Amino acid sequence: EPEVTQTPSHQVTQMGQEVILRCVPISNHLYFYWYRQILGQKVEFLVSFYNNEISEKSEIFDDQFSVERPDGSNFTLKIRSTKLEDSAMYFCASKTSSTDTQYFGPGTRLTVL
Amino acid sequence: GQQLNQSPQSMFIQEGEDVSMNCTSSSIFNTWLWYKQDPGEGPVLLIALYKAGELTSNGRLTAQFGITRKDSFLNISASIPSDVGIYFCAGRYQGAQKLVFGQGTRLTINP
Numbered sequence: 417e418p419e420v421t422q423t424p425s426h427q428v429t430q431m432g433q434e435v436i437l438r439c440v441p442i443s444n445h446l447y448f449y450w451y452r453q454i455l456g457q458k459v460e461f462l463v464s465f466y467n468n469e470i471s472e473k474s475e476i477f478d479d480q481f482s483v484e485r486p487d488g489s490n491f492t493l494k495i496r497s498t499k500l501e502d503s504a505m506y507f508c509a510s511k512t513s514s515t516d517t518q519y520f521g522p523g524t525r526l527t528v529l
Numbered sequence: 530g531q532q533l534n535q536s537p538q539s540m541f542i543q544e545g546e547d548v549s550m551n552c553t554s555s556s557i558f559n560t561w562l563w564y565k566q567d568p569g570e571g572p573v574l575l576i577a578l579y580k581a582g583e584l585t586s587n588g589r590l591t592a593q594f595g596i597t598r599k600d601s602f603l604n605i606s607a608s609i610p611s612d613v614g615i616y617f618c619a620g621r622y623q624g625a626q627k628l629v630f631g632q633g634t635r636l637t638i639n640p
Contacts, residue, residue, distance in 0.1 A: 420571075422571075449627070449628075451628075458630045458631065458632045458633055459572065459628075459630040461627035464626040464627060472625065472626040472627055507571050507572070515577070516560040516562070516577070516621050517562060517574060518562075518574075518628055520564070520572045520573070520574075521571050522570055522571045523569075523570070523571045525569070
């Protein structure tokens, strides 16, 4: 069964550094998302991406964040100048155009020291 | 923003018992989804609901999309140890791309 995959599974970085989190959505999906989950809390929406542009973003998704689909299979989240409070699990999700059901990847645990 | 209130926050039950949890919202949702999350993993879809009043089953799991479109429940019958985890409701409201998540229900089962 097709799955969303994410790399790396765990990223440790120093405060102020840039990180890029990578996702490979399910191959026939056209809508892509990033969510984050701070330890012990609920899943929060960051951004949605369709047709090579951002279609919706939350207040969390400020100028520090950017997304890109650099080729036909990858979808990336870049966090510039990471802060301690960026430490969280980051989940990528994707869906087709015919359903609201979003399928989530296993996540990347980001730890900012 | 839109909020989902999920209850209970946690449940401690005996193996074999039935479980019920629910989510409510002050706003109308077009879609309700139920996910299960194991520690260190991503949310895994359990059931998707698209129409008000819809009742859908997936094995021992049953979920319903409330008639008012402002609530949903998930029932698990005859719980087994692998049901342990955190269950999240999530919904999409009109005009939004994103899913809004509830706070989660942590299920613990005593064998």
